[in-house]
Amino acid sequence: MTQADLSQTPKVYGWCPGALRPMMSGDGLVVRVRPPLGRLTPDQARGLADLSQRCGSGLLDVSARANLQLRGIRDTAYDALIDGLRHLELLDEDAAAEARRNIAITPFWQPGDDSHRIASALAAALSAADDLVLPGKFGFVVDCGPTPVLRDTAADIRIERCDTGVMLRADGADHGLALTAETVAQEAIALARWFLDQGGAPEGRGRMRQLIARRALPASHVAPVLNAPRAATPQPGPTESGVLVALEFGQMPAATLAALADHGALRLTPWRMLLIEDDSDAAHHTAPTHTAPTLAAPTQSDLALEGLILEGRDPRLRVTACTGAPNCHQARSTTRNLARDLAAYVPAGRHLHVSGCAKGCAHPRATDYVLTATDPDVFDLIRNGTAADQPLHTSLSARALRAAPDFLTEGN
Numbered sequence: 001m002t003q004a005d006l007s008q009t010p011k012v013y014g015w016c017p018g019a020l021r022p023m024m025s026g027d028g029l030v031v032r033v034r035p036p037l038g039r040l041t042p043d044q045a046r047g048l049a050d051l052s053q054r055c056g057s058g059l060l061d062v063s064a065r066a067n068l069q070l071r072g073i074r075d076t077a078y079d080a081l082i083d084g085l086r087h088l089e090l091l092d093e094d095a096a097a098e099a100r101r102n103i104a105i106t107p108f109w110q111p112g113d114d115s116h117r118i119a120s121a122l123a124a125a126l127s128a129a130d131d132l133v134l135p136g137k138f139g140f141v142v143d144c145g146p147t148p149v150l151r152d153t154a155a156d157i158r159i160e161r162c163d164t165g166v167m168l169r170a171d172g173a174d175h176g177l178a179l180t181a182e183t184v185a186q187e188a189i190a191l192a193r194w195f196l197d198q199g200g201a202p203e204g205r206g207r208m209r210q211l212i213a214r215r216a217l218p219a220s221h222v223a224p225v226l227n228a229p230r231a232a233t234p235q236p237g238p239t240e241s242g243v244l245v246a247l248e249f250g251q252m253p254a255a256t257l258a259a260l261a262d263h264g265a266l267r268l269t270p271w272r273m274l275l276i277e278d279d280s281d282a283a284h285h286t287a288p289t290h291t292a293p294t295l296a297a298p299t300q301s302d303l304a305l306e307g308l309i310l311e312g313r314d315p316r317l318r319v320t321a322c323t324g325a326p327n328c329h330q331a332r333s334t335t336r337n338l339a340r341d342l343a344a345y346v347p348a349g350r351h352l353h354v355s356g357c358a359k360g361c362a363h364p365r366a367t368d369y370v371l372t373a374t375d376p377d378v379f380d381l382i383r384n385g386t387a388a389d390q391p392l393h394t395s396l397s398a399r400a401l402r403a404a405p406d407f408l409t410e411g412n
């Protein structure tokens with residue numbers, strides 16, 4: 001690898017920021033909060049909005065693992081932020097416990113259902129397993145609704161519904177372990193220990209999918225994984241659990257979060273959307289219910305807030321862009337202005353990813369069109385690939401792309 005190659009190679013940290021282990025970025029500290037069950041009460045949401053304004057840049061991101069990031073936190077305000085998170089009951093005991101509790105739950109859970117009970121038991125089991133040291137990005141998905149909706153959400157251990165109860169499986173495996181909702185949390189911890197015992201994390205890094213590509217599954221994992229129909233990514237609008245609203249580039253100003261809290265508790269999703277709970281039992285954590293909302297959902301005019309996308313046909317839903325320059329030290333260019341300008345030219349059903357560098361944080365998977373920055377306002381175009389793949393065209397200027405946006409899709 002040449003020196004030039006090295007300077008183009010994005011740095012891989014191998015861990016995600018937390019509240020107790022923040023990450024420095026170009027705009028200050030990034031502090032990631034993992035609310036239990038991916039849910040914020042209205043008071044917690046208002047409290048986070050206030051902390052974001054007082055201690056940071058006033059901008060918050062919803063991450064691809066359904067966590068909330070406060071951006072631009074000043075060094076000098078970090079201690080006050082931590083006190084505030086503790087007061088809101090959004091702080092783990094220590095950084096290790098916070099890192100272990102990496103659980104994404106279907107945002108459509110209902111109080112008392114399998115997803116709710118399993119995620120609660122798993123969080124408690126992970127909190128108690130203080131000898132379990134997993135790689136920084138190692139995560140669990142609890143997705144036990146009628147159809148799995150989190151199959152595209154990165155995870156190492158997945159828990160889904162099956163014919164006889166629930167299925168525990170290693171990510172990437174075609175067989176798993178059929179269990180009951182009562183026993184699966186402890187077995188998930190056992191599978192995480194198996195991963196470590198099998199050498200899944202040499203030097204503290206590694207993913208389950210990589211391990212099972214070279215090792216046989218545990219002998220008890222003999223139940224075939226059902227090929228459930230792939231659920232389409234939900235669109236903004238009403239659902240049985242509440243109203244989904246999307247965030248432009250997964251980001252919102254603190255004032256928008258505070259205003260949303262006036263409509264109910266909020267659930268974080270991995271689709272850069274928030275679900276505003278309806279005022280059914282879900283908002284009060286009482287008995288299980290699968291009924292439709294009974295009270296009026298917020299109206300479109302209630303939700304006309306900065307940074308929100310309310311329509312499934314909004315072209316901004318067809319683009320993804322990371323924070324880019326100047327907020328990320330590794331970025332070679334700004335990204336979001338170009339993504340916003342090109343959105344209307346992305347055909348329906350297709351997707352454009354504008355990435356500040358080859359790391360491709362905002363959309364690690366392959367997609368239809370990718371623009372990877374190589375210099376300020378200069379991009380490589382990749383089709384049907386990731387931000388790091390071989391480009392079809394190199395050194396395209398942002399100005400030329402804006403002037404001839406059809407170039408993105410020509411011949412495709």
Ligand code: SF4
Pocket residue numbers: 010322323324325328329330331332355356357358359360361362
């Ligand atoms: S992809 Fe974007 S956010 Fe990720 S390191 Fe590169 S510039 Fe930064």
